[in-house]
Amino acid sequence: MEATAFQQATGTLQPHGYSSNSALPRERENVSMRSIPKRFKLEIGGLSIRERSQKRTAGLIQASAFQTSVCNLVSVPSINAPKESKSPKKSREAALILTRHGESQWNAKNLFAGCVDVPLTQKGVEEAIEAGKRISNIPIDMIFTSALIRAQMTAMLAMTQHRRKKVPIVMHDESEQAKAWSQIFSEETEKQCIPFVTAWQLNERMYGELQGLNKQETADKYGKEQVQQWRRSYNIPPPNGESLEMCAERAVAYFKEHIEPQLQAGKNVMIAAHGNSLRSIIMYLDKLTSQEVVSLELSTGIPMLYVVKEGKYFRRGSPAAPDEAGVYAYTKHLARYRQKLDEMVN
Incomplete structure (x- = not known):
């Protein structure tokens, strides 16, 4: 049963399907990146050849004691770690969740949205809630989103489903007055909050003069090959x-400067953003080439999980459902967190 749940949780290589883990040692890789089809899509499903190999090593990833603070603002539940032995201290482990926003109103109309700030459809709301259910047992200490409402709605709706029931608090640092006016003066309340940071650098790429145009009509006007x-x-x-390259420059630079240090410190992070800004970050995490990333597609509202350890990113796939215990036992660290949540509820 646990094996089945684990298979459902990981990504798959199939027609229009893709999953990789470039952070794994080369000698453990059974599939060369050069063998990836020209078009592939990230979806949940069965295990690829590479993942069958990676599955055997999943249990080797060890967890460190859970961190007790987030940016000096909030606390996370204390996890009882085994007593330290004389062996060398293990490095911190963190979870990174990437989620493309749910369906927007312009997705539904087949329009180029880019940096135009349009909200979710009802379907998009439902996708965001479902995404929240899938990650409801994974620790989250900080949330980063783009400055666009569809990404922010997705993150907020997803967090309504998290079993820890912490409240996302939008950080306002646009001025000293904004910082002062948004202070929290209760230490106990701070412990029940999660910092929610918005950044324009995580925005969808700016589509220029295509924004607001119908994609099919644009192809008819300029030619399918040109639009493609x-x-x-x-x-x-x-x-x-x-271009995607220009979008990657800002998105990856922001990730390295603001998000990566949090992960290295053992903080668990969720990013809710867009197809192109997330593709850019995945290109960096999985060490994809410029040829490989252009064929990478992300479905709306489907979360992806990475385990971060010793500066490496291990892709664990897409959590399948909140009621399958085996799905979340990716590492001892995450399994202990789920156990703690079960104890709090019961």
């Missing part, structure tokens, strides 16, 4: 817009 080049090439931008 604007949408799928790595370094060719649409008229007065950003």
Whole structure:
């Protein structure tokens, strides 16, 4: 039963399917990145050849004692770690969750949205809630989203389903007055909050003069090949817009400067953003080439989990459902967290 749940939790290589873990040692890799089909899509499902090999090593990932503070603002539940032995101290482990926003109103209308700030549809709301259920047993200490409402709605709705029941608090640092006016003066309340940081650098790429246009009508006007080049090439931008390369420069730079240090400190992070900004980050995490990343597609509202340890990123796939205990036992660290949640509820 646990094996079945684990298979449901990990990504798969299939037609329009992709999963990799470039952080694993090379000698454990059974599939070369060069063998990946030209088009692939991240989905949940069965295990790929590489993942069958990685599955055997999953139990080897060890966890460190859980951190007790987040940016000096909030606390996370204390997890009882085994007594330290004389062996060398193990490095901290952290969880990284990446989630593309739920369906937006312009997704539904097949319009180029880019940096236009449009909200979710009802389907998008439901996708965000379902995403929250899938990650309801995974620790989250900080939330980062783009500055666009569809990403922020997705993160907020997802957190309503988390079993820890902490409250996301939007951080306002646009001015000293904003910082002062948003202070919390109760230590106990702070412990029940999660910092929620918004950043324009995580925005969808700016589609320039395509924003607001119907995708099919644009293909009819400019030609399918031209529009495909604007949408799928790595370094060719649409008229007065950003290429994927330009989007990656800002998104990855922000990730390295602001998010990666939190992960290295053992903080568990969720990022709710967009197809292109998340593809850029995944390119960095999985060490994809510019040719490989252009064929990478992310479904709306499907969370992806990485385990971060010793500066390496291990992709664990997409959590399948909140009621399957085996799904979340990726590591001893995450298994202990779920056990703690069970104890709190019962």
